[in-house]
Amino acid sequence: MVTIQHALRAATAQLRAVSETARLDAELLLAHTLGWSRAKVVAERDHPLTPEQQARFAALVARRAEREPVAYLIGRREFFGLELQVDRRVLIPRPETEVLVELAIAEARRYGDAPITIADIGVGSGAIAIALAMHLPRATLYGVDLSAGALEVAAANIARYHLQDRITLLEGDLLAPLPGPVDLIVSNPPYTILNEIDEGVYRHEPHLALDGGPDGLDCYRRLIAAAPAYLTPKGAILLEIGAWQAAAVVHLLHLALPQAEVGVQQDLAGRDRVVWARNLDVIR
Numbered sequence: 400m401v402t403i404q405h406a407l408r409a410a411t412a413q414l415r416a417v418s419e420t421a422r423l424d425a426e427l428l429l430a431h432t433l434g435w436s437r438a439k440v441v442a443e444r445d446h447p448l449t450p451e452q453q454a455r456f457a458a459l460v461a462r463r464a465e466r467e468p469v470a471y472l473i474g475r476r477e478f479f480g481l482e483l484q485v486d487r488r489v490l491i492p493r494p495e496t497e498v499l500v501e502l503a504i505a506e507a508r509r510y511g512d513a514p515i516t517i518a519d520i521g522v523g524s525g526a527i528a529i530a531l532a533m534h535l536p537r538a539t540l541y542g543v544d545l546s547a548g549a550l551e552v553a554a555a556n557i558a559r560y561h562l563q564d565r566i567t568l569l570e571g572d573l574l575a576p577l578p579g580p581v582d583l584i585v586s587n588p589p590y591t592i593l594n595e596i597d598e599g600v601y602r603h604e605p606h607l608a609l610d611g612g613p614d615g616l617d618c619y620r621r622l623i624a625a626a627p628a629y630l631t632p633k634g635a636i637l638l639e640i641g642a643w644q645a646a647a648v649v650h651l652l653h654l655a656l657p658q659a660e661v662g663v664q665q666d667l668a669g670r671d672r673v674v675w676a677r678n679l680d681v682i683r
């Protein structure tokens with residue numbers, strides 16, 4: 400008889416070579432297989448698995464052993480206290496991006512009770528836009544993406560949180576689809592250099608979401624050059640960056656918005672994570 404305990408032990412050993420979180424991965428995959436919570440899986444270690452459950456679990460573990468991310472295998476990921484549907488059409492939301500969301504919420508609160516418009520450029524799963532909408536009831540949002548598949552995933556997540564009336568999805572390139580200037584532009588654009596990233600990420604996540612060009616800065620250059628025409632006089636732009644990109648992105652912002660106040664925010668690990676610029680009209 401194969402119990403939960405046996406199955407988890409074998410799967411953890413199998414995944415150790417590819418994952419630093421092998422035990423957790425195994426628990427999440429088994430919970431998904433059984434339709435249980437992870438807590439129940441951990442608590443009921445002597446529960447026997449049917450041959451059919453063993454086979455389905457083994458298939459998921461084999462895919463994880465090929466470095467397929469757990470979030471794609473179970474079809475969901477938590478972000479900023481939300482549960483989002485994810486699949487191979489979207490980047491898996493990363494915890495680092497919560498820094499961008501926190502800063503954007505703080506920036507939006509400068510407007511007090513006044514309505515505010517926000518554009519999330521490269522909306523992907525909808526992670527940033529949905530988190531902002533949930534915390535900023537006076538905000539109206541646009542989510543732009545070049546990927547029709549990503550927009551389908553975003554639409555499903557937006558519907559799940561009943562935000563269809565507040566978040567409008569637009570297909571197209573960067574700022575071009577926006578109907579006019581907005582108070583806040585937020586973006587976690589593709590910024591990696593493809594041949595430098597983790598193998599599992601490279602093999603499984605969408606390259607359109609990752610590829611920032613030869614130096615990782617392609618999207619920042621075009622987005623920042625276009626930003627002045629799409630920002631209200633008191634508006635701000637907040638951009639997630641790779642830890643090595645702050646100086647280059649700050650430079651681009653000074654060139655495009657010479658009148659703006661510009662700053663860099665670190666993440667919890669102390670790495671540069673967000674660069675922002677605020678048109679100075681907001682504090683006049």
Ligand SMILES: C[S@@+](CC[C@H](N)C(=O)[O-])C[C@H]1O[C@@H](n2cnc3c(N)ncnc32)[C@H](O)[C@@H]1O
Pocket residue numbers: 489490491492493496520521522523524525526527543544545546549571572573587588589590607608609
């Ligand atoms: C790094 S992912 C961010 C996804 C999501 N905002 C998040 O933080 O989890 C970048 C997103 O930008 C989209 N994208 C890439 N190039 C784009 C472009 N030129 N215009 C609009 N969206 C683009 C990709 O399809 C992808 O969904």
